[in-house]
Amino acid sequence: MKIAIMGAMPEEIEPILSHLESYEKVDFAKNSYYKGKYKSLDVVVAYSKIGKVFSTLTATTMLEMFACDMLLFTGVAGAVNPELKIGDLIVATKLAQHDLDITIFGHPHGFVPGGSVYVQSDPDLRALAKIVASKLDIQLKEGVIATGDQFIADEEKKNFIASTFGADALEMEGASVAVVCDALGVPFFILRSISDAADMDAGFNFEEFVQSSAKISADFLMKMLDELIERMG
Numbered sequence: 001m002k003i004a005i006m007g008a009m010p011e012e013i014e015p016i017l018s019h020l021e022s023y024e025k026v027d028f029a030k031n032s033y034y035k036g037k038y039k040s041l042d043v044v045v046a047y048s049k050i051g052k053v054f055s056t057l058t059a060t061t062m063l064e065m066f067a068c069d070m071l072l073f074t075g076v077a078g079a080v081n082p083e084l085k086i087g088d089l090i091v092a093t094k095l096a097q098h099d100l101d102i103t104i105f106g107h108p109h110g111f112v113p114g115g116s117v118y119v120q121s122d123p124d125l126r127a128l129a130k131i132v133a134s135k136l137d138i139q140l141k142e143g144v145i146a147t148g149d150q151f152i153a154d155e156e157k158k159n160f161i162a163s164t165f166g167a168d169a170l171e172m173e174g175a176s177v178a179v180v181c182d183a184l185g186v187p188f189f190i191l192r193s194i195s196d197a198a199d200m201d202a203g204f205n206f207e208e209f210v211q212s213s214a215k216i217s218a219d220f221l222m223k224m225l226d227e228l229i230e231r232m233g
């Protein structure tokens with residue numbers, strides 16, 4: 001099994017790379033991919049750059065060119081659900097593109113013909129995450145993640161995303177990665193740790209907490225890899 005581990009920013013994958021004994025850097029399509037081993041697992045690690053377009057390119061490359069057969073995403077998100085605080089972990093049950101809008105033609109927000117508003121993540125990987133969280137006594141929330149090509153720092157936009165998509169958190173890559181994995185039939189898992197509350201303080205909070213929250217998410221993902229290895233015997 002070869003596992004794709006993806007983030008959007010360097011801060012999101014650096015804690016993963018630091019756990020690999022060795023890796024090889026392969027450049028493709030103006031991005032770098034790190035092929036290596038974590039214990040007995042073959043992994044390919046990359047950050048895509050921010051947004052839906054770059055994350056689509058990276059996810060597709062990891063699955064098609066590097067032939068990964070599972071994709072795990074780690075990174076940070078803005079909280080929509082007020083229960084989520086900075087540093088908390090959220091696993092996406094399903095994801096939607098909040099900025100996809102052809103509502104003028106009578107379609108719901110986030111929908112285009114041939115697609116669907118939501119893409120569901122892999123239930124087995126979510127179950128694995130729950131087991132890891134309970135073993136380590138870590139709080140792990142599941143919920144809806146909304147994705148768009150905007151950094152949200154505005155209560156009105158946040159409330160629209162909350163009420164339209166039932167979102168618990170928002171970010172800029174998850175739903176596009178989900179669309180790629182769903183189309184190619186590859187199980188995927190999207191994990192985020194909260195860096196801000198997508199409000200007027202979001203820019204400031206993001207800068208302060210991106211690194212620490214990215215590490216919280218990456219560290220949890222490493223524990224999931226350990227659990228996977230243990231299961232494979």
Ligand code: ADE
Pocket residue numbers: 076077078079150151152153170171172195196197198199202206
């Ligand atoms: N990722 C982390 N915080 C975010 C925000 N407020 N908007 C979009 N993406 C984010």
